[in-house]
Amino acid sequence: MLFFTRWKAAAILLTALIVCLFMVPNFFPESTVGRWPAWAQRHIVLGLDLQGGSSLLLQVDTNSVRKERLQAVDEDVLRVLREARIPFTGRAVHNGAVEVHITRPNDVSTALSKLQALAQPMSGYLGSTGQRDLDVSEKDGLITLTPTDPAITERIRQAVDQSIEIIQRRVNELGLVEPSIQREGLDRILVQVPGLQDPTRLKDILGKTAKLDFRMVDLSMTPQQAEASHPPEDSELLDGQQQGEKYLVQKRILVSGADLVDAQAGFDSQTNQPVVNFRFNSSGAQRFAAATQANVGKPFAIVLDNKVISAPVIRTPILGGAGEISGNFTVQSANDLAILLRAGALPAPLTIVEERTVGPGLGQDSINAGEHAAYAGAALVIIFMLVTYGLFGLFANIAVAINVAMIFGVLSFLNATLTLPGIAGIVLTVGIAVDSNVLIYERIREEVRAGRSAINAIDAGFSRALATILDSNITTFIAAAVLFYIGTGPVRGFAVTLGVGILTTLFTAFTLTRLIVAYWVRWWRPRVVPI
Amino acid sequence: MRLLRIVPDNTKFDFMRFRRISFPISAMLSIVAILLYFFHGLNFGIDFVGGTLVEVQTKANPADLAKMRTTISGLKVGDFQLQEFGAPNDVLIRISEQPGGDQAQQAAIQKVRDALGDTVTYRRVEVVGPSVSTELLSYGTIGLVMAIVAILIYLWFRFEWQFALGAMIANVHDLVLTVGFMSLTHVDFDLTSIAALLTILGYSLNDTVVIYDRIREMLRRYKRMSMPDLLNASVNATLSRSIVTHLTVAMSLLALLLFGGQAIHSFTATMMFGVVLVGTYTSVFIASPILIYLGVGAGRMGEVEEPEPPPAVAAAPATVPAPARPAPPARRSRSRR
Numbered sequence: 001m002l003f004f005t006r007w008k009a010a011a012i013l014l015t016a017l018i019v020c021l022f023m024v025p026n027f028f029p030e031s032t033v034g035r036w037p038a039w040a041q042r043h044i045v046l047g048l049d050l051q052g053g054s055s056l057l058l059q060v061d062t063n064s065v066r067k068e069r070l071q072a073v074d075e076d077v078l079r080v081l082r083e084a085r086i087p088f089t090g091r092a093v094h095n096g097a098v099e100v101h102i103t104r105p106n107d108v109s110t111a112l113s114k115l116q117a118l119a120q121p122m123s124g125y126l127g128s129t130g131q132r133d134l135d136v137s138e139k140d141g142l143i144t145l146t147p148t149d150p151a152i153t154e155r156i157r158q159a160v161d162q163s164i165e166i167i168q169r170r171v172n173e174l175g176l177v178e179p180s181i182q183r184e185g186l187d188r189i190l191v192q193v194p195g196l197q198d199p200t201r202l203k204d205i206l207g208k209t210a211k212l213d214f215r216m217v218d219l220s221m222t223p224q225q226a227e228a229s230h231p232p233e234d235s236e237l238l239d240g241q242q243q244g245e246k247y248l249v250q251k252r253i254l255v256s257g258a259d260l261v262d263a264q265a266g267f268d269s270q271t272n273q274p275v276v277n278f279r280f281n282s283s284g285a286q287r288f289a290a291a292t293q294a295n296v297g298k299p300f301a302i303v304l305d306n307k308v309i310s311a312p313v314i315r316t317p318i319l320g321g322a323g324e325i326s327g328n329f330t331v332q333s334a335n336d337l338a339i340l341l342r343a344g345a346l347p348a349p350l351t352i353v354e355e356r357t358v359g360p361g362l363g364q365d366s367i368n369a370g371e372h373a374a375y376a377g378a379a380l381v382i383i384f385m386l387v388t389y390g391l392f393g394l395f396a397n398i399a400v401a402i403n404v405a406m407i408f409g410v411l412s413f414l415n416a417t418l419t420l421p422g423i424a425g426i427v428l429t430v431g432i433a434v435d436s437n438v439l440i441y442e443r444i445r446e447e448v449r450a451g452r453s454a455i456n457a458i459d460a461g462f463s464r465a466l467a468t469i470l471d472s473n474i475t476t477f478i479a480a481a482v483l484f485y486i487g488t489g490p491v492r493g494f495a496v497t498l499g500v501g502i503l504t505t506l507f508t509a510f511t512l513t514r515l516i517v518a519y520w521v522r523w524w525r526p527r528v529v530p531i
Numbered sequence: 532m533r534l535l536r537i538v539p540d541n542t543k544f545d546f547m548r549f550r551r552i553s554f555p556i557s558a559m560l561s562i563v564a565i566l567l568y569f570f571h572g573l574n575f576g577i578d579f580v581g582g583t584l585v586e587v588q589t590k591a592n593p594a595d596l597a598k599m600r601t602t603i604s605g606l607k608v609g610d611f612q613l614q615e616f617g618a619p620n621d622v623l624i625r626i627s628e629q630p631g632g633d634q635a636q637q638a639a640i641q642k643v644r645d646a647l648g649d650t651v652t653y654r655r656v657e658v659v660g661p662s663v664s665t666e667l668l669s670y671g672t673i674g675l676v677m678a679i680v681a682i683l684i685y686l687w688f689r690f691e692w693q694f695a696l697g698a699m700i701a702n703v704h705d706l707v708l709t710v711g712f713m714s715l716t717h718v719d720f721d722l723t724s725i726a727a728l729l730t731i732l733g734y735s736l737n738d739t740v741v742i743y744d745r746i747r748e749m750l751r752r753y754k755r756m757s758m759p760d761l762l763n764a765s766v767n768a769t770l771s772r773s774i775v776t777h778l779t780v781a782m783s784l785l786a787l788l789l790f791g792g793q794a795i796h797s798f799t800a801t802m803m804f805g806v807v808l809v810g811t812y813t814s815v816f817i818a819s820p821i822l823i824y825l826g827v828g829a830g831r832m833g834e835v836e837e838p839e840p841p842p843a844v845a846a847a848p849a850t851v852p853a854p855a856r857p858a859p860p861a862r863r864s865r866s867r868r
Contacts, residue, residue: 049794059633059662197653200644203637353633355640355658361588362654362794369792377786381779387535388775421723424787424795428802431783432734435776439741442772449541468744471689472737478681479733483726486674488667491722498730531534 002459002518009519012511016402019504022409044411046194047419048356049490050370052363053194057354058167058206060187062152064348065159066096069147073098073134076118077145086111090142097146105141112138115145122150156187159347164189169343170205188353199357201336209305209349210340212257214288217299217311218248238301240308241328247308249301254291259284263341265334268326274334275326278341285321293317304337356489370423377427378404381434389441392531395520396437399513403433406504407497416500419493429501432476436509440465445531454529455521462514469509477502537778538771546766547759550820557817561704564711571714576721577657579671581628581664583640586616587651593619602646608639617793621654633660671725678729679703682736690743693825698739701818705735709805718797727798731805734780738773738814745769746822758827762819773811781807 004012025033025043033041048055070093077100081088088111090101102111119134133151137144164181167189171179180192196202218235223246231237235250263278280288291300292314302310302325310327329337381400385393407426411418444461452460477499484495577584589595596613599622603611608626616623626643629635636658644653659667679699686695706728713720745765753761784807787799 057663198644200641207637351633351660352637352658353660354663355637355656357653357656359652359654361652362586366792366794369790369794372790373787376790377783380782380786384779384782388537390534420792420794421726421798424791424798427783427787428730428780431780432737432776434779435737435772438772438775438779442769442775445771446768464748468741471744472740474685475682475736475740476730476733478685479678479729479736482674482678482681483729486670487722487726489722491726494723494726 002455002462002514002521004515004518009515012515016406016508016512019409019413020402020405022412023405026408026412042412042415044408045415045417046367047417047422047490047493048192048194048363049358049419050363050367051194052197052358052360053192054196054199054202054357055193055355055489056191056199056203056206056352057184058163058189058191058350059353060156060160060163060189061349061351062156062187065156066147066152068348069152069155070096070098073118073145073147077115080114080118081111084110084114086114097144099142099144101142103141108138108141108143112136112143115143118145122148122154153186160187160189162347163350166344166346167191167206170339171202173339173343174202174205176202189350195360197357197359199355203352203355205336205339206350207352208340209346210257210343211306211345212260212302212304212341213253214255214291215253215301215303216250216291216295217301218250219298221248223248238303238306238308240311245308247301247311249303249308254300255280255284255288257341257345259287260341263338265331265338266324268324271326273326274329274331275324276329276334276338276341277324278322280321282321285319288321288323289317289319292319366420370420374423374427378430381430385434385437390530391520392437392441392517395513395516396434396441398516399437399508400430400433402512403501403504403508404430406508407501410500410504411497414496414500416496417493418497419490421490421494422497425494425497426501429498429505432473433501433505433508436465436469436473436505437513439469440509440513441531444529448529448531454526457529458517458521462517466510470506473502473506536771538774542767542770543763544767544770545763546815547762547820547823549816550823553812553816553820557704557813560711561707564707564714567711567714573710573714573720574717576719576724577625577628577659577664578721579664579668581636581659581661583624583626583636583643583659584655584657585624585626585640585643585653586655587622587624587647588618588654589620589622589651591620591650594622596622599624599647603643606639606642606646608642622651628661628664633662636660667722671722674725675706675728675732678732682732686740690747691827693822693827694743694747697818697821697825698736698743700821701739701813702732702735704817705731705805705809705813708809709801712804713801716800718800721797723795723798724801727801727805730802731810734806735810735813738776738810739818741772742766742769742814742819746819750827758823759820762822766815766819773814777807777811 022042025036025041033043074091074093077091077098081100086107087103088100089103090099092099102108116136119132119136122131122133131148131150133148133154135144135146135148137146160183164183167181168179171181171191171193176193177195178193180190182190184190191202191206193199193202218232220232220235223237226232226235226237226248227246231248234252235248238247238249239245240247259280261279261281261284263276266275266277267273268275296314296317299311299313301308302312310325312326325337382397385396387393389396404426407429410416440461443465444457447457447460447464448454480495480499480502484492484499487495589599594615596615600613603613603624603626609629610627612623612625614623615621624643626639629639631638640656640658679702683695683699686698709728709731713724718724742765745768746762749756749761749765753764756764781803784799784803787795788803791799
């Protein structure tokens with residue numbers, strides 16, 4: 001136990017040194033570290049509870065993803081059956097599936113095969129998975145098309161990926177510092193913005209789907225008439241921006257916001273009111289030109305997220321593909337709308353399910369508290385160890401100090417996030433790291449009492465104690481692992497420091513303490529153990 | 532230099548004798564704790580029941596709680612609580628979960644922000660909607676159960692099944708008493724509390740495993756010593772280590788409790804209770820004697836036992852001051868208790 005070859009000793013010291021070196025980038029300012037090579041730039045990230053900032057957890061509305069898919073299937077069914085000139089009745093979206101009844105029994109098999117052709121094979125990482133994205137079944141002339149679960153899951157995943165991109169663009173436009181936007185689970189997105197104190201504007205920007213489209217206003221009846229009776233088949237009643245304002249608008253979309261190539265906030269040349277100037281791409285511009293040419297003198301509606309924000313009358317055809325949206329805008333709201341239009345529409349609405357914001361005052365207080373606790377705890381433990389075990393207490397203190405340095409090194413290497421519970425974890429690890437040494441020393445004391453010589457007692461102490469150290473630390477490690485798995489945010493930070501601390505403790509107990517004692521024994525050649 | 536010896540060498544305290552008292556006491560305390568949980572309840576934080584938590588610092592010093600109360604009740608956001616938190620101009624506002632799903636929570640916090648306006652700076656805002664809170668609660672409970680099962684399996688590998696079961700009973704008992712403590716003191720029960728419970732589980736198992744390890748070693752060495760004697764010997768042998776470690780952990784926790792600030796106060800208080808008070812007690816007075824009841828070492832008749840002499844005993848003893856040669860253990864002729 002006390003015998004170390006030179007190689008082994010060197011390897012141990014080198015490992016400890018390298019791990020500790022990873023701690024170094026934390027002490028230099030960002031600007032200096034930025035010039036170092038990539039592998040040397042890893043450093044600990046301060047959690048939001050220490051540096052202040054906002055964290056928003058957004059949920060993608062999966063129901064709307066489902067609905068859109070079903071609507072697309074519905075339209076495909078219509079198209080296919082019309083092309084094949086197969087009469088049908090009762091086409092409906094029902095219970096998560098599209099149902100359609102084929103009138104003539106003879107047509108059923110043709111209809112079935114044509115509709116089955118709508119199902120696309122799904123592809124996985126290694127090519128086709130052999131599954132299809134649509135289940136088509138038939139019973140008594142009623143054909144049911146159901147999107148399969150893997151297909152929906154895939155669409156949700158795509159929607160989340162797309163949302164992340166759009167959020168990234170919107171957040172960048174707001175000029176926020178280093179936001180972190182990550183997928184969380186199947187259908188959630190975690191947006192963390194350090195330093196953001198009031199997330200109200202951010203929440204506004206992320207909460208809007210920003211689906212813009214241009215449609216014609218339906219003049220066949222007034223909105224009030226449509227409300228009283230039934231709106232016509234291909235129009236719908238939409239709210240305006242003011243309370244109680246309503247418009248009857250055609251369902252057919254002339255040009256959609258997806259064709260926008262730019263949007264900028266500006267001021268109307270005549271009224272000096274804030275407006276949003278927009279420009280279409282070439283196909284959008286063509287469609288816009290055609291629509292405005294065909295409808296001079298009639299009002300068209302600019303619809304944002306199913307609300308009419310403006311319904312100007314087309315005075316002259318707009319051939320240049322550019323225009324202006326005016327309405328009740330303030331400078332800020334015009335700017336925000338321009339940002340939303342530039343970034344693009346979200347594929348599905350986002351809801352905020354969790355929000356945590358920490359102000360800089362509290363953040364700094366937490367850092368101070370953490371530091372004080374750490375120093376106080378360390379001081380108490382160091383003094384206690386010296387008083388109880390003397391020289392060996394000093395060895396234990398050195399080992400624990402290197403242990404803590406290694407914890408920071410590993411955390412830096414992992415770019416881990418340090419939170420206040422994380423600091424608590426480190427303080428606790430100091431308490432428990434000492435235990436490994438205590439186990440060894442008490443065992444040595446016992447062996448000495450039983451009559452062994454100095455060196456034999458030390459040797460026996462180490463060998464007997466190490467198995468116990470392993471067992472006891474593993475049980476705490478299991479608890480830390482479970483906590484990591486179920487925890488979020490600050491609690492996860494605690495689990496990480498606890499887990500890393502246990503690993504480094506095992507390393508230092510098995511190697512460093514032994515090494516220090518071994519070299520002391522070799523150098524001092526004690527006949528008595530000063531313990 | 533005289534070193535500090537908190538526990539004298541060669542203690543021979545009879546711990547096992549107390550098992551006839553400690554088991555009933557523990558059973559009673561556990562029942563009390565369970566009753567407390569069901570009738571007194573835990574002070575569930577917003578992590579588990581949803582709602583909004585806002586910590587503000589008012590510009591006016593001290594804060595005018597009455598005025599804030601009227602302002603907020605005017606917003607019609609349902610049940611809420613206001614309390615001073617640390618400094619006299621620090622106020623903690625807690626609003627219960629709004630009906631209407633996640634969007635309703637956002638609407639509520641916006642109302643509060645608008646109403647309080649410039650009169651406060653926000654130290655901290657936390658809004659947890661119903662979807663997340665139910666998840667956190669179920670994850671928390673599942674996590675605890677998973678940890679218990681995982682550790683049980685691990686102990687089963689390393690020791691015999693009686694040891695695994697004994698450790699589990701002792702440590703679940705720890706958790707039950709800690710939950711009772713949390714109910715009694717009404718500390719905030721949120722995600723950090725689950726962290727505390729899991730850590731307590733880990734550390735008190737730490738303790739139990741050390742004693743079990745020694746018991747296992749003694750079972751191999753002294754094949755005919757009676758169980759109570761053997762358990763006593765094991766506990767006495769590890770007593771010094773246990774006391775020292777518990778003191779160091781207590782010192783770390785004390786530092787955290789005194790300096791760590793309000794944010795982790797409930798966490799550290801819970802840990803202190805769990806690890807230091809309950810953990811020590813159960814490792815010695817529950818986890819060890821329970822092995823007798825589980826049938827470990829059945830058939831030991833408690834005969835006179837002479838330990839094997841340690842190998843390679845050198846001529847001169849090894850500590851300062853030099854003690855006399857250790858006397859052989861006192862012969863006991865009492866039969867197994």
